[in-house]
Amino acid sequence: MSVLKVVVVGNGMVGHHFVTTLAKKDLDVEIIVLGEEPRIAYDRVHLSEVFAGREASDLALASLDTYAELGITTRLGDPVVSLDRETKVVVTQSGARFNYDMLVLATGSYPFVPQVPGADHPRCLEYRTIEDLEAIKSAALGSKRGVVVGGGLLGLECANALQNLGLDTHVVEFAPGLMSVQLDAPGSQQLRTRIEGLGITVHTSKNTTNIKSVGSKSLRMEFADDSSLNTDLIVFSAGIRPRDELAKASDLVTGERGGIVINEHCITSDPSIYAIGECALHEGRVYGLVAPGYRMAETAADRIAGGSACFTGADMSTKLKLLGVDVGSIGDAHAQTVGAQVCALSDEQAGTYKKIVISSDGKKLLGAVLIGDCDNYDTLLQYQQNDIALPDTPVSLITPASGTPLLAANALPKTATICSCHNVTKGCIIDAIEAGCGSLADVKANTAASTGCGGCATMLKSLVDDELAARGVVIDKSICEHFPHTRQELFHIAKINSLQSFEDMITHAGTGKGCDICKPAIASIMASLWNDHILKPSLVSQQDTNDTFMANMQKDGTYSVVPRIPGGEITPEKLIVLGEVGKKYDLYTKITGAQRVDLFGAQLHQLPDIWRELTDAGFETGHAYGKALRTVKSCVGSTWCRYGVQDSVGMAILIESRYKGLRAPHKIKSAVSGCTRECAEAQSKDFGVIATENGWNLYVGGNGGMRPRHADLFATDLDDATLIRYIDRYLMFYVRTADRLQRTSTWLDSLEGGLDYLKEVVIDDSLGIAAELEEQMSHLVNTYQCEWKTALGDPEMLKRFRRFVNSDGNDKGVQFVRERGQKRPARDDERDDVIAVAS
Amino acid sequence: MTGVETKPNWYRLCYVDDLVPQSGVCALLERAGEEDQQIAVFYLPEEREQLFALGNYDPVGKAFVLSRGIVGDLQGHLVVASPLYKQHFDLRTGRCLEDQSISVPVYQVRLADDRVEICA
Structure with missing residues (x-):
């Protein structure tokens, strides 16, 4: 049989998912990928992170090498411009021709730009590709204000991006509320309040009628209600339209409002052509989320490989963090089902809104809206997707006082989706365990469950634990991959064999080089047994940083110092010493909950000087840094x-x-x-x-x-x-x-x-x-010794207390501001930009 | 990593005596006309490469601390664990094991007599 030739038009997220899924199937197939964008598929969902410091290249979902390894031929930056269905040939812009047996259209969508006079101004931009981002970045240089047209999911993502660029950010929405597709009016209002609290101005019910140029770099937006808004740039993010021009030109059936019509097998009106993702129209619907696109990609790949998969529509439930605000929408969020009942809790003080939509008989969950707190999202989604009978008082599912009534894994049916990123059901997980997966890690590697957003991690762990326990599998209690023992066993091994170092332990009872779990655990066992100084050369590399430097690392990499004050009793003279040391080294000073004084903000090289003064005055180390x-x-x-x-x-x-x-x-x-x-x-x-x-x-x-x-x-x-x-x-x-x-x-x-x-x-x-x-x-x-006193007398030990081993230069990464008369670490927005230097 | 391409050069960083076996130290890479850079240098004498160098900045904890992490191996990768939130960074590639989308810069580093040299 000759090799099946599959040509894929488009290399976005869905096109990428399709080719990797197909390439991994046991099928004699030649795959050719033709992409319009100059780069290989990347994670468009996280585009705004590029503004928060992530490199554009970090978003890549694959490399040309991995495609080559999979036997995929790739041609990027050369869009397909014509399709001849008679001869089964596509032609690219540069004139390259490709025959196909099966054609897959994954052409995606383009941002919808309303037909407004002036919308073609060079400072009116779009938000979809990395190239769009570059354009927004350069337009933002020297700009003060930026407007996003569109208050939906993408629009708010984009607002986040503009704010990260330091612009005074405004959102202009045609509808009366934000995210009106997913949220009801009160939810939308709560979201608006939260977002405005972050300094973003929201304008709703605004129909833009005209965009005028003001000077060389400014624009004025005019609205139907005669109001106006001046801005330096505009980004349109008001929805998407399917890229179906190739399909239209070759007379494939398309929808009235665009989109390539597909059946449940993702096949278009031509049986040799599939369409997947945002360019496809399934039962009158274009799906603008990535998960349904992935399901279509899997369906198409399965059919081409001779399978019988069907795409039956996709759940549009969403959980995401918009501008740091948790937003969740499940099923019938607008309570449009006949007879639906609503329970809602609005807490303006906490900035949260939670609503559940319940069937008329009170037994089933139809939908939900969550703003500001998505802790219950997973449980609610399980109820809704699996038609699980609701408790007698369904409102308890969203009331804070009752705690989160987590749905136990064993109460779920086998069809329940545990991991929605990778569409892994409880049944898949049980099958994996039946097939021999004996640990959580095995199950994750085998099913990909919980390797996406990780939101299902807790539920997955309890499911796997339950299932393994039910099969009589003893849960592995090894402390890490290097030692197949519990801490208690390691203690006995060390004691009985008089093992005195980590090297002895790993030779005797472990494998590999150790890690940040077993090294400090064994260092602690060594200390409990033999009580050597923690900076003894054979021990030093095993200690956590706090033990290594005998101080507590704080979030900015500086340390805090806590001298021992036994019983909380201290003489005035010693209290004065603490004050003087704090003053001399400009340390933030706080009384702890344990009747001691904590001195914060010391840098590595200052610790010995500080401790010399403290030990001279009779203080000993307080071991605040140790498991002690x-x-x-x-x-x-x-x-x-x-x-x-x-x-x-x-x-x-x-x-x-x-x-x-x-x-x-x-x-x-x-x-x-x-x-x-x-x-x-x-x-x-x-x-x-x-x-x-x-x-x-x-x-x-x-x-x-x-x-x-x-x-x-x-x-x-x-x-x-x-x-x-x-x-x-x-x-x-x-x-x-x-x-x-x-x-x-x-x-x-x-x-x-x-x-x-x-x-x-x-x-x-x-x-x-x-x-x-x-x-x-x-x-x-x-054998007790004050670790600091010993260290101060040993120049070798003190060698480690250097910011830089080759320079006395300042650590520009450490920056403080003053608050209430003392210093504290600078927040991100207060820092000089030294991070860019580092990355 | 954007901007004008300059040809990488070898720079003397510190002495081998400054290093701590099985652990890391921080050295400052000072070059005329460039911002100083903090380099975390790890010394694993029994490995083929012996020396490893990463940027000292932990992109998760957002502080210059990686040289102060614990060194070890995980799933076959030589790693350092950030002392702040314990993510593991591959000493050879700079990749974060917990999140493949995050990485830190990796530098070539070598021993020339008693000197540690870095290519940047």
Whole structure:
């Protein structure tokens, strides 16, 4: 059989998707791609990012090399100008002729420009191609104001682009509201409010009647209501029109308002010609979104390869971020279905609007509009697409108080789409698992699910976990690809074999070179076991930057410094030193939640100087940078307080001094309260101590932060020595057995046997390891060193604290502005443009 | 990377003693008439190339920090993990493993006696 010759006209996103889909099929086929634009297919959807600093070349979806590898012949910058259906030949502008067996038209669309006098002015532009962007960029030079005609999805994208160019941006829309196709009136209004809040002016119900030249570089737009608007440039983005001229000239059937008519197989009125994407008209509809175009491309590729795929229309539901505002529209957003009922919540204070459209019997979700908060989008989409029965009070799906009632993966039918970017259903994922995929990564690689926008990641993970668990597959708990072990196992391997370095560990129990997961985890295990200085040469390359430089990296790459203030007790003299150091090095100064002082904005080369002054004054490192004991907070206790029953400050200092520098799977916080009023909030700490008339009560496993957990009462009325003994054992048992980055609260929750088991191990010594735990803790306590003090005495260690190894020049990337009398990092819009230099 | 094309030259950057094995340092590329550039130089003595150089700017975290990331390998790529948000950048190509559309500049770099030289 001779090779099937497929000619594709157009190399936009849909044309590209078609050729790559077809080329990967097991088919003897010659593919020829003819494109009008001078460059290979690129991601038009993210065009506006070019204005935000992305290179145009970064948008490319493929390279000529990858096309060549797929056996595709490519001819770009040479549009097809005629089509002879009789002889099955297309001819390009340069006169090249190509025969075809099958022709695929993927010619896309062009921006609709209303017929207004003056719209052909050179400062009136379009927004579709990278060349259009270049034209907009050069027109924007020296311009102050830019107008986008069109308040739809593309128009607002374009407004974003103009604003990124620094123009005073206006949007002019013919309809009474923004995005009127996808949004109802209140949703549209909420979107408008949000967008105007960003400094963009919106004009609606404006019918442009004339565009006049004012001087050499300005324009005046005149509207039907006699108002007018002056501007320096205009970009038309008021919808699209299909590129069907080739089809018309060769008498293919086209729609009255344009578009090449196709059937459900994406075949035109000529059985040898397909049309896909924005140039195609399916059941009276042109789809201006990329996803339906992709579905058409897949359908056409499948038919050409002998398959039976059908394109049955596409869901136009959309979720996107427009100018930073979340916007979602699902199904029947305008409630046009007969008998439809509407539940809507408008929160002007939060700037959100949420509406659901429900069937007359209250059982099905027909549509939704979401502005300002799209958290519920995925769940709502599942309800709508799969006709899942709604809960008794459907409004709970959008009320904030009830939280997001996530639809569990196991409640979905097999036909439910999990990943809408790549059209992967729950059924596809189950098939992949049946076929042998044994992990989330396998499923992703096999089905492409969750490799697009990533919005379905959570649902995909829970589905895969459920399905694997149902098949009795043990979930892989390796900490990373380099070690097939949990942290607990690694701890034991290191201890039993006396392994003292990362190299030893990887030789003994792992593969490869390590990564940012296993290296710090093993560094922490090494510290818990052997307690060497973290800047020892064999350890230095494993540390996270915070440990390497013994300070906390902030968002701009500078560091913050937190000296230890045990128990929160500090002399006036030492407080003055902190003030002086802060002043001398111009550091932003803030009191932390843990009764300490944080000094921000130090650069790498300043850290040793700062610490020399601090250690000279008697300060030690506070380990705020480490997964280590942080602070032991205290109330003022019986020394001063009328109600205190024990010296809580004294006990806090004792505890903090004992465990300072203890490296652990995660940070550890503690507090001591002097009476039952609990002013130190000890019950929100990894371990907390509360004074009683007879001694101390010990609490364990508390946490504040993201997932607060009240600590559990562990033992009561302890004397000082017993209290410390229990804490020694408790902490060491946690250090040995917890997972990487697992706080005591989740560790305790996951501990089989829970609190009772922990009591047996720590109090009753049921495992017979209490002495060993105490011994190990005492080793750590006895080998404590202030890491900063040691480092300051070692020139080799200090060598790392250089901004640049070859220059004393300033780091121009670090920029500050002043606010409320102190410095802070400059925001993007406040920075001198040094980024361009870097990229 | 746009603008007038100039012929790349080799520049002396620093000494091999300035480097830290299995880790990165930042060096400033100073050229007459050009803005200074921050270069992250990674030293992996057991690799064939031994030296790797990327732009120090992390385009995700938007700060000059890549030289301070942890070096390792992932899915067969030699990578540095940004210390800010932990994206991984391929030391050989500059590509971001988490988002193929993002990359950082890569420079040729070589050892000439005890000097580290960069081609820019």
